Amino acid sequence: MTRADALFRSSSPHALGRKGRETRQRLVDAAALLLTSTSPIDLTAMAIAAEAGTASATFYVYFRDVQDILYALSEAATEDMLAAFSKLDIFRSNARVAEDSEAFLKMLAEQWERHNAVLYYRMMEADRGDPRFTKLRGRWAEAVLSRFWELLKRAPHLEPPLDETDAYAESIVLFASIERLAAAVHREPRLTISAQRIRAAQARILTRMIAPQG
DNA sequence: ACAGAGTAGTGCTTTCCACA
DNA sequence: TGTGGAAAGCACTACTCTGT
Numbered sequence: 001m002t003r004a005d006a007l008f009r010s011s012s013p014h015a016l017g018r019k020g021r022e023t024r025q026r027l028v029d030a031a032a033l034l035l036t037s038t039s040p041i042d043l044t045a046m047a048i049a050a051e052a053g054t055a056s057a058t059f060y061v062y063f064r065d066v067q068d069i070l071y072a073l074s075e076a077a078t079e080d081m082l083a084a085f086s087k088l089d090i091f092r093s094n095a096r097v098a099e100d101s102e103a104f105l106k107m108l109a110e111q112w113e114r115h116n117a118v119l120y121y122r123m124m125e126a127d128r129g130d131p132r133f134t135k136l137r138g139r140w141a142e143a144v145l146s147r148f149w150e151l152l153k154r155a156p157h158l159e160p161p162l163d164e165t166d167a168y169a170e171s172i173v174l175f176a177s178i179e180r181l182a183a184a185v186h187r188e189p190r191l192t193i194s195a196q197r198i199r200a201a202q203a204r205i206l207t208r209m210i211a212p213q214g
Numbered sequence: 215a216c217a218g219a220g221t222a223g224t225g226c227t228t229t230c231c232a233c234a
Numbered sequence: 235t236g237t238g239g240a241a242a243g244c245a246c247t248a249c250t251c252t253g254t
Contacts, residue, residue: 053240
């Protein structure tokens with residue numbers, strides 16, 4: 001198995017046979033399990049392979065390196081988030097922003113609970129400028145930003161309305177603060193306010209910014 | 215006492231290749 | 235086609251030595 005083959009396989013699991021798909025999935029599951037107790041930075045191919053009950057050589061048949069398997073996990077987490085967001089079908093109307101914000105922030109908290117280490121790693125690698133992780137984060141951001149943007153362009157309390165660019169800029173500000181806080185709430189043990197109270201505050205601020213009631 | 219260079223040991227990554 | 239043993243290569247760490 002050449003390095004090029006491994007590269008192809010890591011990004012195209014469907015090209016594998018049944019046994020290969022099973023082994024690849026075992027490695028992904030093993031990595032996900034190890035991430036519940038190990039930092040992504042300390043994760044090793046040897047540990048993943050051992051947890052999956054296979055040799056480290058086999059690991060490199062399916063993944064280029066540890067970052068590659070972390071990317072696969074990040075990709076799956078992003079798909080999960082996009083599906084959850086799409087299922088909610090929120091931020092379509094300025095009249096429902098308060099309810100939608102609560103639903104959105106609850107969903108976001110659940111996603112961070114489920115994919116904590118992977119999402120944090122995705123954020124870190126995207127911040128570092130890795131194009132694959134940047135693109136992944138961008139897909140998620142774009143899905144949410146586009147909804148905020150549409151609502152801000154026709155925010156009922158803004159007269160004159162924001163132009164397209166300013167509406168998009170404000171969408172970015174809102175999204176970035178929500179995303180960063182979602183990460184921080186899960187990793188900052190010194191916070192004296194409960195995650196629920198912070199979420200409620202975020203929902204109020206979103207509502208105030210996009211479509212204040214009354 | 216301290217800083218920097220050199221070295222050995224250790225663990226991990228990566229590849230090759232034989233085998234099922 | 236898929237797996238894993240073996241080994242080379244690499245990176246990191248701890249330790250020792252040397253000069254200031």
